[in-house]
Amino acid sequence: MSEVTLTLSRVRKLQPGEIVWDKDVPGFFARKNANGSISFILKTRVSGKQRKLSLGKLGVVTVEKARDLARDYAFSARKGIEPRPEAPANPSPLMKDAVAAFIETYGMRIKPRTKEEYERMLKLHVLPRFKKKTVKDITQADVRAMHEAMGKTPRNANNVLTAFSKMMNWSIERGWRDKDSNPCKGVVRYREMRRNRYLSPDEAKRLGDTLRCVIRDGAESTYVVAAIWLIIFTGARRNEVLTLKWDYVDQERRILVLPDSKTGPKSILLNRHALAVLSGLTKVKGNPYVFVGHVTGKSLINIAKPWKRIRKLAKLPGLRLHDLRHSFGNRAIDAGGTTRVLGILLGHSDEDTTAIYAHVSDSRAVQLVDATGDLIAQSMKDIPVTAGLRAGLRRRPLPLKIQRKPVAA
Known part of the structure; x- marks a missing residue:
């Protein structure tokens, strides 16, 4: 039986069913439960009789508080005094503590991106209002007032409500x-x-011209521009592209095989223009990602700022990266695609999982993705993708003079 000094970082590493004993207070241990919560327990004897006392759960009590309780109860037990088997002083924690515990434990059940969004929304919109209240004190009137205060951004208000509802359950x-x-x-x-924004032919030309210009002038990272081109020619989601690894790229079969995405595992068909984007890039030694970031060995994390500069130059101030996905879908419809086949190409969540994988041999889907790519390229005036990207890599692969090394943990 191994013993360590219990710390927050140590108990967070516990696996379901695992127990770790504290070496400073005999009988004091932490256990991770099947539902993801972490319990602190003291095992001791009073007048020869064994006692197992619950000291509370992480989020209700801290590691230090649980250790103090264990020390006090153990002292009473040695004196032959029955420790008070009472619940922690605050069975319903303050919201600030509950939010931290929710992100830590519930976050293990969900995708990392979803976890980040929940954390951002709860800390930005929920905690400023309720951090001094306990979880039990929150009323429907409180939640309604918060929701109504966010009325100018209805979509964001609804998303915050969803995250908060998950936390309350x-x-x-x-x-x-x-x-x-x-x-x-x-x-x-x-x-x-629902916002359905598509690029008009004139807007597509302006965007294509701008992307060529920033590559020619070295105004932006070549990897940023290449990532945008791949979104344009595949309709893939931003994070599917930014986290793309070379291991996921099968150029011979013309597909990207993603082990995970917003809708689960999926594959993405590649037209010749998307293949040209990938062919214009080279693998960086020691980095598994296609689109290399500023930190050695890491991928691009966020392209919001360069995208803002690019769309400003293209005189498309309101254009979102997600609108490029909509534009791909619109072009696919123009190319004769049905909504069923389009749903498969874009990886919509209501598609059957087997259909998502079966589509790689679907000749209609192959024809559609090729025709879609040609229509997009035509609207953007037949971009010479490969040569442009390779020239950009030789001249200025990243907007920084050198890549930053990762900060030591």
Whole structure:
């Protein structure tokens, strides 16, 4: 039985069912439960009789608080005094502590990107209002007031409500609120207007001209521009492209095989223009990613700022990267694609998983992705992708003079 000094970082590394004993207080240990929560427990004896006392869960009590309780109870037990088997002083934690515990434990169930978004929304919109309240104190009126205060950004308000509702259900599981007492339930969501923005032929030409210019002038990282070109010619999501590894690229079969995405595993067909983008790039030794970032061995993380500069030069200030995905879909429809085949190409979540993999041999899908790529290239005036990217890599692969080395942990 190994013993260590229990710390927050150590208990966070526990696996479900694993126990770690504290070497400073005999009988004090932490255990990770099947639901992801972490319990602190003291095992001791009082007048020869064994006792196992619950000291609380991480998020309700800190490691230090649990150790102090264990030390006090162990002292009482040695004196023959029955320790008080009481619940922690604050069974319903403050919101600031509950949010931290929710991100840490519930975050293991969801995708890293979703975890980041939940953390951002809760810390930006929920904590400023409720950080001094306990989880049990939050009422439906509180949630409604928060939601209404965000009325100018209805989509964001609804997303925050979703994240907060997940957290409240998670809190109910831990006994911090009564059953069926989610305060988000019954708060009416805003009606969202779906935004379907497509590039017009003139806008497509301006964007194509701008991308060629920034490569020619070395104004932006070649990898940033190449990533944008790949989004344009595949309709892939931004993060699917930015996190693309060379191992996922099968140029012979003309597909990208993604082990994970927003909708799960998927494959993406490549037309000749998308293949040209990839052919214009070279592998960087020691870096598995296609689109190399500033930090050695890492991928591009965020291209929001360079994209903002590019769309400003193209006089397309409101154009989002996601709109390029919409434009791909629109061009695919122009090329004769059906909504079913288009859904497969774009990896929509309502497509059957087997269909997503079966489509790589679907001749109609192959014809469609080729025709779509040709239409896009025509609207952007037949870009010489490969030569331009290779020239950019020789001249200025990154906007920094040297790549930064990763910071030591």
